[in-house]
Amino acid sequence: MTLLAPVSTCTDILLVEDQASDAELALHALRGLDLDRDVTLVRDGAEALDFLFARGAYSDRDPDDLPRFVLLDLKLPKVDGLQVLEAIRADDRTRDLPVVVLTSSKEACDVDRCYEMGANSYVVKPVDFDKFTDAIQDIGRYWLAHNIIRDR
Amino acid sequence: MPMPGPPSDNPTEQLREYARRLEILREIDEAILAAESPSDIASAALDRLQEFVPFIRASVVIFHWERDESEILAIYQKHGDTELRPGTVLPINQLPIPEELFDGEPSMVGDIRSAPSTDVTRRLRRDENIRSYVSFPLIAEEELIGMVNFGSHEPDVYAGQWRHIIREVADQLAIAIRQARLVEQVRAYSEKMEQRVQERTEELESFTYSVSHDLRTPLRAVDGFSRMLMEQYADDLDDEGRRLVRIIYESTQKMTQLIDGLLSLSRIGRRDMRRRSVDVEQLAQEAFEEARQGHEVSVEFHIGDLPDAYADRSMLRRVFVNLLSNALKFSADRDPARISIEAQESETGERVYAIRDNGVGFDMEYADKLFGVFQRLHDEASFEGTGVGLAIAERTIRRHNGRIWAEGEVGEGATFSFTLGERSD
Structure with missing residues (x-):
């Protein structure tokens, strides 16, 4: 499993998370999964889009080589989660990319807006460690092992 | 209604005029009475007066002493044009106020041609073609709040009965305008208050949002890393070390x-209320099933006859769950615990x-x-809880325009009662 690779060529999961502690807890949980997975962590929305569209620091990447899914925090520096989601849905290459919103916010308006923008799932980060780990592992298992994406 | 003629000496005619005056x-x-704002009131009065009182020009002006301004509330001009419009505001010295008005007396000029020449008389004569005019004070609570002016192109018009009618209308106008100004001020x-409340609410909402997001992250870290410490390094810690973790x-x-409690508390004020008829007996049963979990x-x-609410x-369900959980x-140490829900009519019919x-x-x-929020009457070791359950119940009831109160005695149980306010929100 490759972590924090600055120029990763391909990845299974793109984790967009600015909080170092949340990122480490999520990585810890994913590490516990008995599945092959490669996680790339980016720390803000701008970097997430650079990665997906192979721009800036990620210009060497093959833009067709998309992650299996994106774990997206909402409150992010520079470009926030909703804007990232909007950009992903606006581009033909990433329109079908599964995006799981993972956030602390239970606010109904955030839930509504995320689904309106085309989020595939909305998960509130549990504070409790066990529940958090379970949630992350359930998400990983579902999107990596069970979900089938459209062949284009 | 025909224009009343000049004042008459005939007693029958006088009586008829008196009746007509009352009618006016x-x-x-x-x-x-039907008008709302000061300017509506003023134009309504001038509107009616023009049918009975001869004038080619009339205006109602109020004074804003605190700003040294006069404001034209209403103006009628039968011939020619004027730059003055309802709503026009002028520095107070630009519209001279006759001295007599301050003593509560009208100021009258029977014929401008024989009156001393001033800026005003010159202007009235030249621009408005006015021969005679009268100004009446508007006095409310002994304060001169404005004036009513009438001008005619004929001399000596405003003596006799017109004077009385105008005076009575002016007095009435003064009271009505003052009332309307008070109402406008209150409004x-x-x-302003509503806007402030709105701003505060938005501030509170964004604060709550930050609380929900920002406090949870470090909390999750404390929880998560202490758990990871236990998972991975438990063997390196002695009993005391493990106790501390x-x-x-x-x-x-x-x-x-605590954070969850605070958030649900703040949500009560923000969420939309949808009031409709609720089967309270069924609701109470559901709430009891939920509350008894754990x-x-x-x-x-025991559930008594509970009329629909x-x-x-x-929201009402949450109230019952919280009150029943509390009960x-x-x-918990009673065997058996006895809990009942009843409904009664109070003395006032509530x-x-x-x-x-x-x-x-x-x-x-x-x-x-x-x-109160986070208020506890019992120590935490004996009774668990965060101290927001009753606060949530209280706010919910208050949003329904109802009241909630509690009665109890140490060792003898407690009764929590509430009403749900008027049908309309």
Whole structure:
């Protein structure tokens, strides 16, 4: 499993998370999964889009080589989660990319807006460690092992 | 109605004129009553007056002494044009106020041609073609608040009965304008207050949003990393070390509950209320099933005849769950615990729902503290809880325009009662 690779060529999961502690807890949980997975962590929305569209620091990447899914925090520096989601849905290459919103916010308006923008799932980060780990592992298992994406 | 002629010496005619005058005044009063703003009132009065009082120009002006300004409330101009319009505001010295007005007396000029020449008389004569004019004071609570002016192109028009009619209308106008100004002030204040409340609410909402997001992240870290420490390094810690880590863990659980409680409390004020008819008996049963989860007590639960309520169902459900959880918690050591829900009509005809238990009760001295946020009347070791349950119930009831109160006695149980306010929101 490759972590924090600055120029990763391909990845299974793109984790967009600015909080170092949340990122480490999520990585810890994913590490516990008995599945092959490669996680790339980016720390803000701008970097997430650079990665997906192979721009800036990620210009060497093959833009067709998309992650299996994106774990997206909402409150992010520079470009926030909703804007990232909007950009992903606006581009033909990433329109079908599964995006799981993972956030602390239970606010109904955030839930509504995320689904309106085309989020595939909305998960509130549990504070409790066990529940958090379970949630992350359930998400990983579902999107990596069970979900089938459209062949284009 | 025909124009009344000049004042007559004939007694029958005088009587008829008197009756006509009363009729005029009544109509003007009605018009004034129907109007809302000061300028509506002023134009309503001039509107009616023009049918009876001869003038080619009339105006109602009010003074804003605090700003040294006069404001034209209404103006009628039968010939020619004027730059003055309703709403025009002028520096107070630009529209001279005759001295007599300050003494409550009208100021009258029978013929401008024989009056001393001033700026005003010159202007009236030249621009407006006015021969005679009269100004009446508008006096409310002994303060000169404005004036009513009439001008005619004929001399000596405003003596006799016109004078009386105008005076009575002016007095009436003064009262009505003052009232309307007060109403406008109150309205402006209340709009300002509403706006402030709105701003505060938005501020609170964004604060709550930050709390939910920002406090949870470090909390999750404290919880998560202390757990990882236990998972990966438990063997390196002695018993005391493990005890300390456990305290960290337990504290995060408590803090999570506090934050959740605070958030649900703040949501009550923000969510939309949908009031409709609610089957309270069924609701109470559901709430009891939810509340008893996790309480291993033998309990005798009784639901009386509960009439339907007009309320937001899920909010009312939360009230019952919180009050029943409370009742269960504080009667846990009774065998059996007895909890009942009844409804009664109060002396004032209000419907009161009451939840009664036979638990530990409380000292009435602290009754007003029960509904405060994070207020606890019992130590935490004996009774768990975050101290927001009753606060949530209280705010929910308040949003329904109802009241909630508690009665109890130490060792003798407690009764929580509430009403749900008017049908309309």
